[in-house]
Every structure is written in C-alpha cells, then in structure tokens.
Amino acid sequence: MMHDIAVLGGGPAGMAAATEAARRGARVVLLEESAAPGGQVYRAPPTGFVVPADADSRVGDALRAALRQSGAEIRPGCRVWGVGGGPLVPQGMAAAPFRLDALAPDGQSFAVEARALVLCTGTHERIIAFPGWTLPGVLGLAAATILLKAHGVLPGRRVVVAGAGPLLYAVAAKLLKAGAEVAAVVDLAHSREWVRALPALAARPDLLARGVAWRAKLLARGIRVMAGAQVSAAAGGEVLERARVGDTWIDCDALCVGHGLVPATEATRAFRAAHRYAAAEGGWVPVLDADQRCSVPFLYAAGDGAGVRGAAAAPASGRLAALAALHDLGMLPDHAAARAAPARDLARAARAGGAMARMMALRPELVQAIPPETVVCRCEGVTRAEIDAACADGAGDMNQMKQFTRCGMGPCQGRLCGETAAELVAMHCGGRERAGFATGRLPLRPVAMDALLGDFDYADIPVPNAAPI
Numbered sequence: 001m002m003h004d005i006a007v008l009g010g011g012p013a014g015m016a017a018a019t020e021a022a023r024r025g026a027r028v029v030l031l032e033e034s035a036a037p038g039g040q041v042y043r044a045p046p047t048g049f050v051v052p053a054d055a056d057s058r059v060g061d062a063l064r065a066a067l068r069q070s071g072a073e074i075r076p077g078c079r080v081w082g083v084g085g086g087p088l089v090p091q092g093m094a095a096a097p098f099r100l101d102a103l104a105p106d107g108q109s110f111a112v113e114a115r116a117l118v119l120c121t122g123t124h125e126r127i128i129a130f131p132g133w134t135l136p137g138v139l140g141l142a143a144a145t146i147l148l149k150a151h152g153v154l155p156g157r158r159v160v161v162a163g164a165g166p167l168l169y170a171v172a173a174k175l176l177k178a179g180a181e182v183a184a185v186v187d188l189a190h191s192r193e194w195v196r197a198l199p200a201l202a203a204r205p206d207l208l209a210r211g212v213a214w215r216a217k218l219l220a221r222g223i224r225v226m227a228g229a230q231v232s233a234a235a236g237g238e239v240l241e242r243a244r245v246g247d248t249w250i251d252c253d254a255l256c257v258g259h260g261l262v263p264a265t266e267a268t269r270a271f272r273a274a275h276r277y278a279a280a281e282g283g284w285v286p287v288l289d290a291d292q293r294c295s296v297p298f299l300y301a302a303g304d305g306a307g308v309r310g311a312a313a314a315p316a317s318g319r320l321a322a323l324a325a326l327h328d329l330g331m332l333p334d335h336a337a338a339r340a341a342p343a344r345d346l347a348r349a350a351r352a353g354g355a356m357a358r359m360m361a362l363r364p365e366l367v368q369a370i371p372p373e374t375v376v377c378r379c380e381g382v383t384r385a386e387i388d389a390a391c392a393d394g395a396g397d398m399n400q401m402k403q404f405t406r407c408g409m410g411p412c413q414g415r416l417c418g419e420t421a422a423e424l425v426a427m428h429c430g431g432r433e434r435a436g437f438a439t440g441r442l443p444l445r446p447v448a449m450d451a452l453l454g455d456f457d458y459a460d461i462p463v464p465n466a467a468p469i
C-alpha cells in the first residue's frame with residue numbers, strides 16, 4: 001500500500017508527527033526500531049517490567065495513547081537500514097515515492113513506500129576519546145539512562161558521572177534513587193555557564209524546577225560536584241577501577257560520561273539533502289525552512305535529528321513537519337492556521353532547549369588534549385596519531401581521512417568516533433565546514449546479509465560467460 005506519509009523514528013517528534021498527520025486523514029506509517037514508540041526520553045519499559053511512574057513516563061504514555069488513537073500504522077521493532085526513492089532514483093527513471101527498507105522483528109526485510117517522508121531519528125551521544133575510555137565499565141551518560149529506564153539495571157555500584165548538560169544531573173539523581181553510590185559529578189561547565197543559561201530556562205519553569213530538584217538531591221546527599229572539570233583518564237586491569245579528574249584518582253566501578261548529543265543525520269545525508277554546521281545545535285544539521293522542510297522536495301526532518309532542542313521542543317517540530325507534508329501533498333488547505341500553535345510551542349520550548357544544547361556543544365579543548373596513542377575509532381582500532389598522520393599525508397576532509405585510515409568504517413559507521421575524528425581533521429584543514437562529514441551510506445544500521453538475501457541456492461547464481469580473449 002502506498003502511504004501518504006512515512007515517519008522514521010518513534011520518539012516524541014515522530015510520535016507527534018504521525019499523530020498529527022493521521023488525525024487529519026492521511027495514511028501514515030511510523031517505523032521505530034525499539035519494541036515500542038517513546039524514543040530516548042520516553043522509552044517504554046519492556047513488557048512485564050513494572051517501573052514507577054514519573055513525569056517522563058506520564059508524558060510518554062500520553063503521546064503513545066494519542067498515536068494509538070490517531071489511526072497511524074505503527075511498526076515497532078522495525079530497524080530501518082535503507083532509504084531510497086525520492087531523489088535517489090537512477091537518472092532517466094521515473095520519479096519514485098520514498099522507500100524505506102527495514103528489518104521486521106522476525107528478521108525479515110520489508111519495504112514501505114510513501115509520498116512524503118518525515119525523518120525523526122533523534123541523536124547519538126558524543127563521547128570524546130580519552131585514555132581508558134574503551135574499558136568495560138565506561139559507558140555513555142545517555143546510554144546509562146537506557147540501562148536505568150529500559151532494564152532497571154545500575155551501571156555500577158560506585159559511579160562517577162561526568163560530562164555536560166542536564167543529562168549529567170538527571171543521571172546522577174536517577175542513580176541515587178536507584179540505590180547506587182555516586183562518587184562524584186564532574187561537570188565540564190563552570191557554574192557561571194549555568195547562571196548564564198537561567199534566563200532561557202525560565203521559559204520552561206517546569207524543567208527548571210526539575211533541574212533544581214536534581215541539584216538539591218545531590219547537595220542533600222553530600223555528593224561531590226566538580227564544576228569546570230573533566231575526566232582525563234580511566235584506568236583498571238580488565239575493567240574500570242578508577243577515573244582521573246585533575247590530579248585526583250576516584251575509585252569507581254562505572255563511569256558514565258557524555259560530552260553532548262549529535263543529531264543523527266545518516267538519512268538526510270543519504271538523501272544528499274543540504275546541511276550546515278551549527279555547533280550550538282549539536283553539529284551538522286539539515287538545512288530546513290520554518291516548517292521543517294529539507295532541501296529535497298517532500299522530505300522533512302524534526303526533533304533533535306534536525307538540531308538539538310530537547311524533548312520538550314521535539315513534538316512541536318514533529319507536528320510542524322507533518323502539517324507541512326500534508327500541505328505539500330495538497331491535503332491541508334488552511335496550513336497557516338494549523339501551524340500557528342505548534343510554531344508558538346516550538347519557539348517557546350526551543351529557547352530553553354537551545355540553552356541546554358549550547359551547554360552540550362562540542363568543546364574543542366577535549367579533542368586537543370587527546371594523547372596520540374589513544375584509540376579514537378574503537379571498531380577499527382584507529383588512534384589519534386594515525387588520524388593526524390593521515391591529515392599530514394594530505395587527507396583534507398572526513399571522506400579522505402576515512403579512506404586513509406578506515407576510521408568510521410566499522411559497525412558503528414562513525415556514530416561513536418565521528419565527532420572526535422572530524423574535530424581532529426578540522427584542526428588540520430581549517431574548520432569543521434572544510435572537514436565536512438562522511439558521505440551518507442547504506443545500510444544506515446548494521447544488517448545481517450542473510451536477512452537481505454533470504455534463502456538462495458548457489459546453483460542459482462548466474463555465472464557470466466567467459467570473456468573472449
């Protein structure tokens with residue numbers, strides 16, 4: 001069946017986009033790789049898990065309920081590995097609708113087609129490499145929220161929480177609540193940066209109050225908060241045993257560290273949409289108009305994947321994208337009236353979200369401090385020294401550096417190392433715009449060959465005739 005609109009990603013942006021479009025009569029399909037829609041912030045616990053309700057779970061449940069009632073076709077547990085159609089049609093062939101190839105929960109690949117595509121793919125966590133960052137026991141700050149929310153599992157008993165932005169305090173407070181010992185909170189931001197963000201945060205008193213409550217909890221429990229500080233090394237035998245901050249080693253069995261969030265632009269890059277570099281929004285983001293339209297006709301991006309603005313802003317941008325798609329498909333006559341409320345909501349939420357995103361922007365001094373022998377690309381085992389050497393040998397942008405070193409060619413496809421590598425290349429070639437980004441390639445996610453091929457017999461493979469001599 002041809003859908004009017006396909007939505008890739010079931011976080012707050014994708015849920016709101018699909019709900020808005022389906023409520024207004026469009027045939028909508030939403031694909032999400034997790035077992036249920038919710039995204040990172042409103043991740044649903046696995047079936048059978050009873051997790052006490054909190055503010056996030058209530059918002060997530062409301063978004064999920066609205067999505068269910070909207071009539072949109074919801075396809076959870078479906079990992080999209082391929083995007084096609086739209087502009088990706090071979091020259092000379094008729095224009096095609098958009099096509100998404102996905103793996104179903106049973107491991108079979110299937111495709112959906114739609115006349116318009118809304119990308120709501122969220123973010124990846126940024127972790128700038130440091131000595132010892134690949135030791136078991138070191139994990140992402142945001143990744144720790146998945147362990148806590150989706151599995152009810154503590155990352156460790158005695159945990160150092162380090163990095164930037166509101167997730168730092170959210171994770172520390174959640175760890176305390178779940179019974180872990182928080183050995184220290186190591187905040188890259190100085191206290192004055194938080195003070196500077198206060199006026200913007202005042203636009204969302206609810207979020208501000210939540211942040212204050214997290215800080216108060218840490219204070220009440222006497223947790224050490226080290227402002228303007230960073231973890232410079234992690235060490236241990238087989239697993240993490242301690243983390244270094246300045247001249248101090250702190251004993252711990254888990255280090256949750258995150259240096260911000262990076263928009264997930266694999267799909268917009270694969271479509272060759274125009275992008276711009278916006279450090280304060282997390283990095284490379286698709287170029288959008290005020291209604292979330294990409295440079296490619298009938299392609300839209302919303303939520304943090306279009307520039308980090310936080311969970312509160314995501315649904316409004318998803319709704320704007322859906323309304324623009326409906327309008328462009330000729331299915332929404334009074335677009336101006338319909339967009340007014342979400343546009344207002346987005347502007348309000350983006351003020352506070354933008355201040356937090358700026359705090360999570362990449363800090364180049366972390367990259368400058370990486371020792372040469374430190375592994376940057378853990379999939380391919382590429383060190384900083386090898387990236388520097390490739391640049392010295394003439395690699396002038398991310399694609400060339402990737403070809404010289406294999407950095408970013410492993411299963412994570414640069415999601416983990418890309419930011420560090422790009423900043424290193426930028427230091428040699430004169431900035432992130434010049435360093436560019438690795439060309440978007442399929443598959444978007446690792447996919448097993450047998451899922452793509454299905455059953456086949458070697459005898460069926462056509463053997464070409466011998467070439468004439």
Ligand SMILES: Cc1cc2nc3c(=O)[nH]c(=O)nc-3n(C[C@H](O)[C@H](O)[C@H](O)COP(=O)(O)OP(=O)(O)OC[C@H]3O[C@@H](n4cnc5c(N)ncnc54)[C@H](O)[C@@H]3O)c2cc1C
Nearest residue numbers: 009011012013033039040080121122142145303304310311
């Ligand atoms: C690991 C992680 C944890 C976070 N935890 C929190 C938190 O606890 N609190 C908080 O306030 N903010 C958290 N954030 C930030 C938060 O994600 C965003 O502010 C907010 O969720 C943005 O909503 P979104 O809809 O844009 O993206 P997301 O909520 O990230 O949703 C994107 C969705 O797209 C899906 N997706 C992406 N690519 C594919 C694909 N190829 N196939 C199928 N599905 C795909 C993902 O599974 C995901 O569900 C976290 C971010 C990360 C990366």
